[in-house]
Each structure stands twice: as C-alpha cells, then as structure tokens.
Amino acid sequence: MSAAPVAPHPESAERLDLLLTAPAARTGWRVVPARVLAMCIVELQKLRHDRTEIYTRAIQPALWLLIYGETFTRIRAIPTGGIPYLDYLAPGIIAQSAMFISIFYGIMIIWERDSGILTKLLVTPTPRAALVTGKAFAAGVKAVIQVVVVVVIAALLGVSLTWNPLKLLGVVAIVVLGSAFFSCLSMSIAGIVLTRDRLMGIGQAITMPLFFGSNALYPVSAMPGWLQVISKFNPLSYEVDALRGLLIGTPAHLGTDYAVLAFAAALGITAASxxxxxxAR
Incomplete structure (x- = not known):
C-alpha cells in the first residue's frame, strides 16, 4: 500500500513563492528616501576619491576671513553690536561658501543630460521630484562638508563659536535647507538655458548680488532702504541670521528662518521638477 502524499507546510510554500516570484517593485513616493540616500552616498564617494575640491574651495572663505575680516575688525567701520567683526563675519562666510557650492549644481545635471544619464533616470519609475530632491540634498551634504572646513578655519583664527551638539545639528539642518534651495535654483535655471556656458554666466551674475544683498557682511540696519527690501526676499539673509544665532548666540528669528528656507526649498524642488x-529633450 503506497503512502499518501504529504502536503507542503504553509510556511515552506510561502518561502518557495518568494523565491519564484519577484517582489513588487517600489514605485511612486516609496522610492524617495532610497533615492535621496543614494544621491548623498554618490557625492560622498566622489569626495572620498578626490579631496582636491574641498581644499580648493576652502581658499576663498579663508581669504575672506583673513583679509576682509581682520581688516574690518581693526577699523571698526561696521556696527555689530559689540561683537568682534570677525565673529560676526564667520557665519556669513559659512553661508556664502555653502551657496557657492550649490549655485552651480545645475552644471552637473546638464553634464548628465549630455552623457545620457538623465534620460535613463527619467525612464525609471522614480518620480521627477524624487530625483531633484535627491540631488538637492546631495548638494547639502557637500555643503556641510565644506562648512566643517570653514568652521575649523574660523576656530583657528580665534572666532568664538559654540560647540553645543544640538546647535551644531541646527547648523547642519539650516545649511542643508539653504543648499537645497540654491541647488534647485541652479537646476531650474539649467532647465531654462539648457547649456553649461549660459548657466555659468547666469550663476556668476547672481551670486554676488545674492551675497551682497544679504546680511552676510553687514547688518540689515546699515543698508539703504531699497536694499533692505531686497534682503527680506533673499533666502541667504535667513540662512545667515540662523547661523549667527546658532553659532555665536546673537538674537535670531530661528522659527522664521527655518520656515522660510523650508518653503524656499520646497518651491525650488517643485520648479526644478x-x-x-x-x-532632457
């Protein structure tokens, strides 16, 4: 008499199904965290293989602090409320350094278009906003690494900065938000002008007005009236205000600063997407 066939155990059957059937692909917004993380890892790998960019980009902030900062500290021409001018200047140079990294980020996406990488990314199920968000926060990662270098230079020059871990985390958050906006601004311009040469020209044309039209070098109260109006619409002013409040303890409007930069970053991601x-056409 033959033995009756033994039915497979339910758990064994379920495991067999997982081996034979591919899991459902992540689609839509479920891929956003993975895409953002992947872009950030790519940027970190680039810096690990070539650290030259970190050193060369540190030269300009160092010159601003050494030459401009030391000179105006001696002549005391800019009212800073009793704060040494070098201390007052350092957060502004940190914000400037992060902005300069991000504002030319559109060049990378044009290069990806020319090399065919962008077309391949756009045919994947990843939402366009996820691609842009990943690149925007990757720019933030690069900016934070640059900020660490500038903070070390400022500390060596004797700038009194806080080392409170919570405040330093706040600095990271504000730099990432600011860099996300400026990188999205660059990618939006890239989507309009379509070529690297035009983007370079426009980028160079807007960086100085953004910098000098903010409170990075001098307080808003020292500006002429028309420039004070412009500074209120300049996201860099809010980034500098937050950095000063967090790093050197000056009065700041942190809630407003974070809200404005978060809104600007969201608006930038929407436009770039x-x-x-x-x-890619």
Missing part, C-alpha cells in the same frame, strides 16, 4: 523634462 517641472523643468527637468525640458532639460
């Missing part, structure tokens, strides 16, 4: 397809 809308122009991404035009760039």
């Amino acid at each position: 809308a122009l991404l397809a035009r760039l």
Whole structure:
C-alpha cells in the first residue's frame, strides 16, 4: 500500500513563492528616501576619491576671513553690536561658501543630460521630484562638508563659536535647507538655458548680488532702504541670521528662518521638477 502524499507546510510554500516570484517593485513616493540616500552616498564617494575640491574651495572663505575680516575688525567701520567683526563675519562666510557650492549644481545635471544619464533616470519609475530632491540634498551634504572646513578655519583664527551638539545639528539642518534651495535654483535655471556656458554666466551674475544683498557682511540696519527690501526676499539673509544665532548666540528669528528656507526649498524642488523634462529633450 503506497503512502499518501504529504502536503507542503504553509510556511515552506510561502518561502518557495518568494523565491519564484519577484517582489513588487517600489514605485511612486516609496522610492524617495532610497533615492535621496543614494544621491548623498554618490557625492560622498566622489569626495572620498578626490579631496582636491574641498581644499580648493576652502581658499576663498579663508581669504575672506583673513583679509576682509581682520581688516574690518581693526577699523571698526561696521556696527555689530559689540561683537568682534570677525565673529560676526564667520557665519556669513559659512553661508556664502555653502551657496557657492550649490549655485552651480545645475552644471552637473546638464553634464548628465549630455552623457545620457538623465534620460535613463527619467525612464525609471522614480518620480521627477524624487530625483531633484535627491540631488538637492546631495548638494547639502557637500555643503556641510565644506562648512566643517570653514568652521575649523574660523576656530583657528580665534572666532568664538559654540560647540553645543544640538546647535551644531541646527547648523547642519539650516545649511542643508539653504543648499537645497540654491541647488534647485541652479537646476531650474539649467532647465531654462539648457547649456553649461549660459548657466555659468547666469550663476556668476547672481551670486554676488545674492551675497551682497544679504546680511552676510553687514547688518540689515546699515543698508539703504531699497536694499533692505531686497534682503527680506533673499533666502541667504535667513540662512545667515540662523547661523549667527546658532553659532555665536546673537538674537535670531530661528522659527522664521527655518520656515522660510523650508518653503524656499520646497518651491525650488517643485520648479526644478517641472523643468527637468525640458532639460532632457
């Protein structure tokens, strides 16, 4: 008499199904965290293989602090409320350094378009906004690494900075938000002008007005009236205000600063996402 066939155990059958059937692909917004993390890892790998960019980009902030900061500290021409001018200047140079990294980020996406990488990314199920968000926060990672270098230089020059871990985390958050906005601004411009040469020209044309039209070098109260109005619409002013409040303890409007930069970053991601397809044509 033959033995009756033994039915497979339910758990064994379930495991067999997992081996034979591919899991459902992540689609839509479920890929956003993975995409953002992947872009950040890529940028960190680039810096690990070539650290030259960190050193060369540190030269300009160091010159601002050494020459401009030391000189105006001696002549005391800018009212800073009793704070040494070098201390007052350091957060502004930190914000400037982060902005200069991010504002030319659109060049990278044009290079990806020219090399065919962007077209391949756009045919994946990843939302365009996820691609832009990943690149924006990758720019933030690069900016934070640059900020660490500038903070070390400022500390060596005797700038009194806080080392409170919570405040330093706040500095990281504000730099990432600011860099996300400026990188998205650059990618949006790239989607309009479509070429690297034009983007370089426009980037160089807007960086100085953004810098000098903010409170990075001098307080808003020292500006002429028309420039004070412009500074209120300049995201860099809010980034500098937050950095000063966190790093050297000056009065700041942290809630407003974070809200403005978060809104600006979201607006930038939306605009860059809308122009991404035009760039890939």
